[in-house]
Amino acid sequence: MFRTHPRLNTALALALLLAGSVHARDAQHTDHPHYLDDTQLHAAVALLPPPSPPGSAEDVADQSVTFQVYTTRSAEQAALAKKEESFDAFAFAAVLGPDFNPQRLPRTAALFAAVKKDVAAAKNEAKQTWRRERPCPVNSCQWDPEGDASDWKNRDYSYPSGHATRATVFAILLGKLFPQRADALDRYARDVDWRRVVRGVHTPQDIYAGRVLGQALARDFLASASLQRDLKLAATEIAAAGIAGSDAGKVH
Missing domain, CATH: 1.20.5 (Single alpha-helices involved in coiled-coils or other helix-helix interfaces)
Structure with missing residues (x-):
């Protein structure tokens, strides 16, 4: 042997x-690629100021807006806000058309899945830093008021809004892929943000903080060489799929 x-x-x-x-x-x-490292995520979170102290005049005014919006919303507004509880980059098909979907665009889907994970890490750190409680207009903090208990069980802190952070990042990156539709993408992201107030789960202050965090993260994403590479691959894929408004040659 x-x-x-x-x-x-x-x-x-x-x-x-x-x-x-x-x-x-x-x-x-x-x-599971990561475009941003922990240092970049921490730096983006550090840009946010603390939310208003609980019970302060500013906090009371902020909470009162959510109360007013929640209690005067229409059934149609409530239904749309509920539908957007599950939200990713392909929700922007509302702007870009039904061909903008993950089945046709697997490379693009992979890019935004990776982006979403980095955004979630920053958002979670920010929420845990300040631990601001969710607003509770009327019955929105009672057991399953909207009839979707799975969402209720997953509720976390309020500041900043994860939807607003995510929507802002998605809109900015998609604006690089669809420059002719950048303004419409931004408007749609802002509408998604506001419907979190309509849903009764965020205040305007939470929304604005999410936008600030999203803008900071988007800046760092666009400075990433690996994301730029994947963004160009996504642009090529989108152009090959014949989706109008894309610009495969000018992603930078």
């Missing part, structure tokens, strides 16, 4: 272990 030296066995085992670790890390990076 062939025998190797104990030290050689140890060296071979170590080499295999390292190779496996590198392979696993590379596979993880491929499956």
Whole structure:
């Protein structure tokens, strides 16, 4: 029987272990890429000022807007706000048309899935930093007032709005892919933001903080060489799909 030296066995085992670790890390990076590092996420969160102190005149005024909007909303407004509880980049098909969907655009879907994870990390850090409680207009903080208990169970803190953060980032990045529709994308993102107030789960202050955080994150995303590479690939994919308004040659 062939025998190797104990030290050689140890060296071979170590080499295999390292190779496996590198392979696993590379596979993880491929499956779950991150465009921003922790330092960038912390810096973006640090740009936000603290929310209004609870019970202050500013806080009372902020909360009163949500109360007014929630209690005077129409059934149609309530239904649309509820529909947007689950929200990703492909909700912007409302602006870009039904061909803008993940089935036709898998590269684009992968890009925005990765962006969404980085945005969520920053948003979660910000919410945990200030732990501002959700507004509770009338019965919105009672058990499942909207008839969607799964959302209720997942409720977290209020400041900043995750939807507003995400919508702002998506609108800015999509504006690079669809420059002719950048203004319409921004308007749609702002409408999504406001419907979080309509839904009774955020105040205007939460929304504005989400926009500030989203703008900071979008700036860092666009400075990322890996995101720029993937953005160009997405632009090529979108152009090949024949979706009007895209500009594959001028993404920068």
